[in-house]
Amino acid sequence: MYVSTKEILNKASKExxxxxxxxxxxxxxxxxxxxxxxxKNAPVIIETSEGAIKYAGNGDIYRGARLFVKMVRExxxxxxxxxxxxxxxxxxxxxIAAAIRAGYSSVMIDASHEPFKENLKxxxxxxxxxxxxxxxxxxxxxxxxxIEDNVSAEKNVLIDPEEAKIFVEETGVDFLAPAIxxxxxxxxxxxxxxxxxxxxxxxxxLTGIPLVLHGASSVPEKYVKLAEEFEANLGxxxxxxxxxxxxxxxxxxxxxxxxxxxxxxxxxxxRKHLKENPKEFDPRKYFKxxxxxxxxxxxxxxxxxxxxGKA
Ligand code: G3H
Ligand code: 13P
Ligand code: ZN
Numbered sequence: 337m338y339v340s341t342k343e344i345l346n347k348a349s350k351e352x353x354x355x356x357x358x359x360x361x362x363x364x365x366x367x368x369x370x371x372x373x374x375x376k377n378a379p380v381i382i383e384t385s386e387g388a389i390k391y392a393g394n395g396d397i398y399r400g401a402r403l404f405v406k407m408v409r410e411x412x413x414x415x416x417x418x419x420x421x422x423x424x425x426x427x428x429x430x431x432i433a434a435a436i437r438a439g440y441s442s443v444m445i446d447a448s449h450e451p452f453k454e455n456l457k458x459x460x461x462x463x464x465x466x467x468x469x470x471x472x473x474x475x476x477x478x479x480x481x482x483i484e485d486n487v488s489a490e491k492n493v494l495i496d497p498e499e500a501k502i503f504v505e506e507t508g509v510d511f512l513a514p515a516i517x518x519x520x521x522x523x524x525x526x527x528x529x530x531x532x533x534x535x536x537x538x539x540x541x542l543t544g545i546p547l548v549l550h551g552a553s554s555v556p557e558k559y560v561k562l563a564e565e566f567e568a569n570l571g572x573x574x575x576x577x578x579x580x581x582x583x584x585x586x587x588x589x590x591x592x593x594x595x596x597x598x599x600x601x602x603x604x605x606x607r608k609h610l611k612e613n614p615k616e617f618d619p620r621k622y623f624k625x626x627x628x629x630x631x632x633x634x635x636x637x638x639x640x641x642x643x644x645g646k647a
Contacts, residue, residue: 338412341420341442342472342510344379345546348590353642354581357381357422357548358634359595361388363407365602368627370411370419372634376644379418380634381591382408386431389423397431401438409439417647422474424593432462436469448476448515452499459507467508474591477503478515480551497538504543511546511591514539516584518551522560522573522596529576533587540588549589553596554578559604559629566607570600578640585641592641594633601629 348355358369360382373380384392384404393400405421412419420441426432427446435443445462447455459475466473478495495514504512517531518524540547555575564570581592605626609616616622638644 337416337418338409339379339418339420339441340470340472341381341422344381344418344420345511345590347646348379348643349546349588351646352586353646354549354585354590354592355379355381355643355646356592356594356634356637356641357383357424358598359383359385359388359424359593360404361391364623364627365598365630366407366411368631369634370415372631373417373419373638373647374415376635376638377417377647378638378643378645379420379647380638380643381420381422383422383424383593385424385595386426386428389431389434397434398438401431401434401440405439426462432466436466436471440471442466442472442474442510444474444476444513446476448479448513452477452503456503456506459503459509463508463510472510474511474513474548475503475507475509476513476515476548476550480515480519494532494535495539497535497542500539501542504545509545511548512539512543513548513550516549518549518576520551520596522553522555522570522575522600524551524553524555524576525574526572529574529580531576531580531584533583536584536589537587546590547588548591548593549581549584550593552576552581552592553594553600554581555596555600556633559597559601559633563600563604563607566604566611568603568607573600582640592637594637597633597637598630601633602626605629 389400408421423435423443425446447458479493553575609625
């Protein structure tokens with residue numbers, strides 16, 4: 337079933353589990369995410385960045401957004417689990433408009449790089465606009481270290497819980513992504529992972545809405561090692577351990593954004609296959625191992641986040 341993101345996340349918030357939101361750019365990842373979620377009888381959120389929409393539409397963002405909606409709906413309407421499609425890190429109004437018009441289930445307005453007041457003003461505007469079309473909205477407060485789809489933050493600026501309360505009340509936003517110490521990509525921490533659990537707890541107490549963890553990939557050693565065995569250079573890669581994410585779920589995280597783990601698992605399988613089968617040139621064959629690793633990551637996340645069996 338193609339459902340609203342709000343329906344999926346409100347249930348998760350009430351029952352204290354989290355639903356993974358997986359980023360896709362193509363058909364192959366989508367196929368395996370759906371397959372894994374069906375096998376786990378779990379709800380799942382598919383998300384696409386602005387870059388993914390541009391890529392799929394070969395530059396035409398309306399076309400890209402329509403293509404994703406058509407693909408996701410086709411899968412969703414033929415299986416018996418809740419599936420939603422979300423715009424990840426919407427920073428430009430034309431992408432938000434394209435997603436709303438194409439029929440996405442929800443959009444993210446990411447004005448987290450703006451000062452608080454400006455973020456609030458922009459988010460409020462998008463909420464008004466999206467809600468008029470029955471579409472729910474995610475926003476972000478604080479900044480993640482590293483690169484967020486073209487916008488870089490020099491250092492972590494963590495969320496202020498008191499500001500979060502005002503922000504949620506004044507904007508009417510449906511879900512909030514609090515910056516609590518994670519970052520995007522495969523190189524999140526130099527030493528041990530450090531997340532601000534107290535801050536997260538306070539944000540949930542003061543807002544009461546479903547919360548979103550960005551930069552939540554675990555960067556599993558198994559796939560990093562395998563990729564490196566086949567000549568990848570991923571030295572220093574480090575993610576958020578599953579146990580830390582589980583703590584976040586207990587404190588109120590209900591949507592766990594995952595992109596990097598799928599990319600690393602896929603590239604490990606692709607490298608292995610190409611090296612071991614130098615005569616292979618059929619993409620349906622050389623994508624296969626990578627796709628199967630993508631499915632493994634999906635099923636593992638659905639399980640440890642508590643979404644398995646919640647369809
Ligand atoms: O948070 C960003 C996502 O990982 C998407 O990244 O802009 O490379 O598609 P992208
Ligand atoms: P990762 O890079 O940790 O997978 O985070 C993805 C993300 O936050 C997408 O919005
Ligand atoms: Zn993100």
